[in-house]
Amino acid sequence: MTEKLPGAVGDAQRRALRRSIARRKTWDWLFALGGVLALVLALLVFATLFGQMLKNGLPHLSWEFVSSFPSRRASSAGILSAWVGTTLVMLVTAVVAVPLGVGAGIYLEEYAPKNLLTDIIEINVTNLAGVPSIIYGLLALGLFVYQFGLGQSIATAGLTLALLILPVVIVATREAIRTIPQNIREGAYACGATQWQMVSQHIIPYSLPGIMTGVIIGLARAIGETAPIITIGALTFIAFLPPSPLGNSGHLISFEWLAAPFTVMPIQMFNWISRPEEAFQANAAAAGLVLVVMTLSMNAVAIGIRYHFRKRIKW
Amino acid sequence: MDSMPLKHSSQRLIEPIADHRAGVWSIKLRRRLAERGIEGLLLLAALVSVFTTIAIVAILLWESIVFFRTVPLLDFLTDRQWTPLFDDAHFGIIALLSGTLTTTVVALLVAIPLGTVLAIYLSEFAPFRVRELAKPFLEMLGGIPTIIYGYFALLFVTPLLQRIYPDLPGFNMLSAGLVMGIMIVPYVSSLSEDAMRAVPMNMREASYALGATRLQTALFVVTPAALSGLASSYILGISRAVGETMVVAIAAGMQPSFTFNPLEPAATITAYIVQVALGDLPHGSIGYQTIFAAGLTLLLITLLFNILGHFLRKRFREVY
Numbered sequence: 016m017t018e019k020l021p022g023a024v025g026d027a028q029r030r031a032l033r034r035s036i037a038r039r040k041t042w043d044w045l046f047a048l049g050g051v052l053a054l055v056l057a058l059l060v061f062a063t064l065f066g067q068m069l070k071n072g073l074p075h076l077s078w079e080f081v082s083s084f085p086s087r088r089a090s091s092a093g094i095l096s097a098w099v100g101t102t103l104v105m106l107v108t109a110v111v112a113v114p115l116g117v118g119a120g121i122y123l124e125e126y127a128p129k130n131l132l133t134d135i136i137e138i139n140v141t142n143l144a145g146v147p148s149i150i151y152g153l154l155a156l157g158l159f160v161y162q163f164g165l166g167q168s169i170a171t172a173g174l175t176l177a178l179l180i181l182p183v184v185i186v187a188t189r190e191a192i193r194t195i196p197q198n199i200r201e202g203a204y205a206c207g208a209t210q211w212q213m214v215s216q217h218i219i220p221y222s223l224p225g226i227m228t229g230v231i232i233g234l235a236r237a238i239g240e241t242a243p244i245i246t247i248g249a250l251t252f253i254a255f256l257p258p259s260p261l262g263n264s265g266h267l268i269s270f271e272w273l274a275a276p277f278t279v280m281p282i283q284m285f286n287w288i289s290r291p292e293e294a295f296q297a298n299a300a301a302a303g304l305v306l307v308v309m310t311l312s313m314n315a316v317a318i319g320i321r322y323h324f325r326k327r328i329k330w
Numbered sequence: 331m332d333s334m335p336l337k338h339s340s341q342r343l344i345e346p347i348a349d350h351r352a353g354v355w356s357i358k359l360r361r362r363l364a365e366r367g368i369e370g371l372l373l374l375a376a377l378v379s380v381f382t383t384i385a386i387v388a389i390l391l392w393e394s395i396v397f398f399r400t401v402p403l404l405d406f407l408t409d410r411q412w413t414p415l416f417d418d419a420h421f422g423i424i425a426l427l428s429g430t431l432t433t434t435v436v437a438l439l440v441a442i443p444l445g446t447v448l449a450i451y452l453s454e455f456a457p458f459r460v461r462e463l464a465k466p467f468l469e470m471l472g473g474i475p476t477i478i479y480g481y482f483a484l485l486f487v488t489p490l491l492q493r494i495y496p497d498l499p500g501f502n503m504l505s506a507g508l509v510m511g512i513m514i515v516p517y518v519s520s521l522s523e524d525a526m527r528a529v530p531m532n533m534r535e536a537s538y539a540l541g542a543t544r545l546q547t548a549l550f551v552v553t554p555a556a557l558s559g560l561a562s563s564y565i566l567g568i569s570r571a572v573g574e575t576m577v578v579a580i581a582a583g584m585q586p587s588f589t590f591n592p593l594e595p596a597a598t599i600t601a602y603i604v605q606v607a608l609g610d611l612p613h614g615s616i617g618y619q620t621i622f623a624a625g626l627t628l629l630l631i632t633l634l635f636n637i638l639g640h641f642l643r644k645r646f647r648e649v650y
Contacts, residue, residue, distance in 0.1 A: 043545045050451020053444050054464055060512050061471055064482045118375030126369050127376070139379050145566070145636045146629065147573020149600050150386060152607070153625040157389035161613055178382050185379070209361055211368045232473070239475020242575035242600065246607045246621075281477045281576075288481055288580060296485060303478050314473045318466050 068307065072300030080301055084254040085283065089294030094302050096253045097283035100169070101238060103257060103272060104279055107173020108180065108237050113230055116181050117219075120188025120226075125214055144182035151179045152246025160247055167248050169257060170273040175243050180233035187229020191222035224324035228317045235313035239306060241281035252286070253278040280306045390629060393622030400616060406623070412586035412602070414620045421620065423627055425586040429503065429596035430631075433578050434571040436507025436592050437514055441567050444511070445518025446560070452519070453526035454548040465520070472516030480580030483509035488581065501583030501595035510577045518567045525559020526552050558643045565639035569632045575600035599628045 083093030119140075127133040155175035165171045195218060203213035257275035280302060287299035398406070401421045409422025448468075452461050488505040492498045498505075529552050537547040553560070583595030584605040597605065603621045611617045 039543045039546070043543045046447075046545045046548075047451065047455045049447055050455055053448045053451065054460075056444070057448070057468065057471060057512075057515060061467075063486065064474075064478065067482065067486050068478075115375045115378050118372045119379065122369075122372035122376040126372055136376050136380060139383050142633070142636055143379055143383060145569050145632060146386070147569075147575070147600065147632055149573065149575045149603055150390075150625055150629055153603070153622060154382070154386045154389055156607075157393060157622070158385055178378075181379060181382070209365055211365050235473055239477065241475070241477045242579075242604060245604050248607055248610075281475055284477055284481070285576070285580070288477075288484065299481060303481055306475055307478055310473055310475055311470055314470050318469070 065307070068300045068304050070300075071297050072302075072304040075297050075301035076304060080298075081305075085252060085278075085286075086254070089292060089298055092287075092295075092298055094280065094283055094305065096256060097278050097280045097302065098305070099256055100253070100277035101279045103169050104172045104176065104277065105234055105238060107170060107273070108176040109230070109234060111174060111177035112180050112184055112233065115177070116184025116230075116233075117188050117226055119181075120185045120192065121214060121218065123185070124189050124192040125210070125218060140182050140185050144186070147242075148179055148240055149242040149246055151175055152243030154178070155243060155247045166274065167276055168274045169277045171247055172244055172249065172277065172279070173273075175247060176237040176240060179240065179243060180237050183233035183236065184226075184229050187232070188222065188226050191225025191229070192218055194225070195221050224320055228321045231313050231317040231320070235310045235317070238313070239281055239310050241285055244279060244282055245285070249276075249278060249282055280309070386629070390622050390626040393619050394626045397616070397619035397623045400619075401623075410588045412597075415606075415617050419616075421623075422588070423599075423624065425588045426597060426599045426602055426624060427627075428588050428590055429578070429582065429586070429601070430572055430598040430628075432590050432592050432596065433503050433507040433510060433582060433598055434568060436504060437511035437571040437574075438564075438567060440508055440511025441514040441518050441571075442564055445515045445563070445567070446522060448515065448519040449522035449526060449560075449563075450548050450553070453523045454544060454552060468516040468519060472513075472520070474513075476513065476574065476576040477580070479509050479513050480576045483577055483581035495593070498593060499583075499595055501581065501585075502593055503578075503582045503596055504592040506578045506581035507592060509581065510571055510574055513574070513577065514567045514570050517570060518563050521563035521566060522556070522560050525556040525563065528559070529555040558645070561642040562639040565635050565642065569635045569639075572631055572635070573600065573628065575604060579604040599624045 079091075080093045081098070082095055083091060084095050085097075086092040119136075123133070123136065123140075127136070152175065155171055155178075159165045159171040159174055160167060165174075199217050199221070200213055203217050208216070253276060257272035257277060259272070284299050284302040284306060287295045287302065290296070406421050406423055408424070409420050410424055411420035411422050412425035413420045452464055456464065483505045484500075487509055488498070488500060488502065491502075491505055533551055533555060534547055537551045542551070578598045579601040582598065582601065584597045584601050585595055586597040586602060587594065589596055602624055606617060606621045609617075
């Protein structure tokens with residue numbers, strides 16, 4: 016093609032054309048390089064962040080650190096009350112957010128008629144997802160702490176975070192349900208199922224992987240939330256555990272722990288970051304390391320579930 | 331309810347069938363009631379989100395109204411100092427807004443270019459394997475708790491910046507904004523990429539057929555077609571940056587001051603709420619009410635951006 020271009024295209028023109036193409040190709044290449052660099056930059060930031068915390072935190076990570084209470088002396092301070100608090104708060108959050116979120120998602124996809132109320136609910140869910148988390152903290156401070164008199168307790172924190180992740184669970188549920196083909200529903204109805212039988216025996220089981228992914232991602236977000244918990248006025252120095260949920264005071268299961276004061280991992284970390292002594296900041300790094308490992312492994316599980324089931328389910 | 335006469339008449343005619351029918355009917359009735367009950371419960375679950383919104387607005391308005399009874403709205407909007415806990419109390423929200431605005435702008439200067447380039451690269455240039463690896467990685471980056479980014483900003487980025495510019499104070503908006511920008515990149519890039527991937531393939535093919543390069547296609551065909559998605563991803567980024575709390579509370583300091591210089595420390599609206607919540611303010615005091623007034627301001631700003639995003643999505647939606 017390069018030897019004999021037809022007619023009027025002269026040598027000079029041909030060279031100019033080739034140069035122009037080469038220039039465009041260079042721009043192409045430069046942009047791709049920019050993209051790779053942006054990706055590398057993100058990777059580098061992550062590696063530095065993680066490496067920094069490993070370097071400062073890992074030497075402090077030990078069984079003593081996990082099994083001791085916070086202390087005035089940095090060397091003997093630990094995260095026992097923090098991780099127990101986080102676990103209990105997450106329990107409340109999951110117990111509240113999962114039924115409410117999944118229920119709302121099922122209602123919006125399977126039951127909701129096309130009317131004003133449905134529109135209001137839908138717009139509302141979208142808007143709630145954009146509300147900053149600290150606003151939820153103010154809501155909890157005004158409503159749960161003072162109006163309902165729940166105080167700065169595990170119940171308050173759990174409810175607050177449940178409301179915070181509700182949009183995540185609702186959206187995940189709806190997206191999972193939307194992928195189920197219509198003929199599954201028609202098949203169930205043809206066999207004489209009622210709507211709830213159809214939903215409980217078909218829709219919920221088939222959308223379960225998607226719902227689980229959403230719930231785990233929501234909980235992973237809730238674990239790291241600091242601002243709303245600080246806003247409700249959670250204490251930062253807690254050197255005791257809430258009452259045990261099992262076999263306390265003669266009952267098999269007790270709910271005293273719901274009303275107990277608490278601390279959680281991010282609050283403990285914040286407390287240590289704001290101390291001027293370097294030793295406490297090393298503690299903060301160690302607590303941060305535990306927190307990052309917690310959230311990243313939850314995210315990894317969620318991503319794993321999604322990939323696993325996306326490959327397996329073929330309608 | 332209208333079943334009563336029916337049951338009555340059939341009972342007279344043929345007793346056994348009537349019994350049977352009544353049995354079937356009661357099963358049906360019970361089922362229908364159960365179905366209705368379940369639907370009601372599900373509706374209730376869906377309404378919780380509406381109640382949440384109502385509660386948020388009600389609580390913020392309620393406490394703010396009490397606040398504005400003591401502090402005139404004009405002072406709130408025009409005073410340049412925010413010192414509610416001092417003897418000489420000033421309530422100028424501008425002092426907090428300037429901090430929020432400055433950190434947000436710094437964050438966006440990082441997040442929008444980086445996020446957009448990443449989105450275009452991942453959607454139009456990257457090989458399949460790179461994309462498959464990069465997406466979950468970016469998602470994980472977005473899932474790291476904000477307090478970790480705060481730690482990173484205060485104890486790594488600030489010392490790093492101080493090596494370049496030794497006069498930089500330990501708390502400054504630059505470092506907080508930069509880290510916040512990095513934090514927002516995954517949100518911007520993933521939403522933008524989704525929008526670009528939604529552009530139909532035949533538009534790209536038409537562009538290639540006319541002899542356009544990849545970059546030309548990406549910039550002049552795909553990007554304009556995905557503009558509504560890009561715009562709404564930027565808006566989401568802004569809304570995140572305005573509402574972000576821990577990074578700024580840790581790295582930018584908690585001293586309210588009216589400045590737009592990113593090299594100085596300043597408090598944002600969110601940092602102020604944290605600072606007050608950390609102290610032990612009595613319920614019902616003016617200090618307690620200020621955080622609700624600040625929260626209401628924050629909610630109004632994010633609401634404004636959410637509405638703007640919604641409008642942009644509708645305005646620029648391309649129909650294929």
